[in-house]
Amino acid sequence: MPEPPATRERELDARVEELARRLIALVNGASPEQRPALREYALELLRDGTEVGEAAPAPAATAKTNAAATNPIGIALLLGILSLPAMLLFTPVGLVLFAMALVMGVWGIVATLIRR
Numbered sequence: 001m002p003e004p005p006a007t008r009e010r011e012l013d014a015r016v017e018e019l020a021r022r023l024i025a026l027v028n029g030a031s032p033e034q035r036p037a038l039r040e041y042a043l044e045l046l047r048d049g050t051e052v053g054e055a056a057p058a059p060a061a062t063a064k065t066n067a068a069a070t071n072p073i074g075i076a077l078l079l080g081i082l083s084l085p086a087m088l089l090f091t092p093v094g095l096v097l098f099a100m101a102l103v104m105g106v107w108g109i110v111a112t113l114i115r116r
Contacts, residue, residue, distance in 0.1 A: 079097050
């Protein structure tokens with residue numbers, strides 16, 4: 001029979017507190033010159049050891065999610081917005097960006113119609 005979550009949490013808290021007391025005793029037992037370095041080392045080990053466990057695995061993306069995330073219409077809008085100031089600064093680059101925006105926009109519309 002599984003333990004209730006509250007009991008498990010109390011047990012974990014008690015173990016962490018006991019380990020912390022032992023670590024405090026070890027650091028305090030060292031010479032005053034070594035204490036700051038030992039304290040930093042203990043904190044670094046704790047940070048490094050616990051960061052790995054906190055990262056949640058990324059959910060597996062489906063093909064439909066990937067297709068929606070890379071919709072060419074969004075890229076076309078961004079390229080179109082960027083092409084306008086680029087046309088003022090350097091006309092050939094602005095025109096190429098605008099042409100790419102048009103191609104991506106048409107591609108996005110066609111891909112959207114095909115998907116439906």
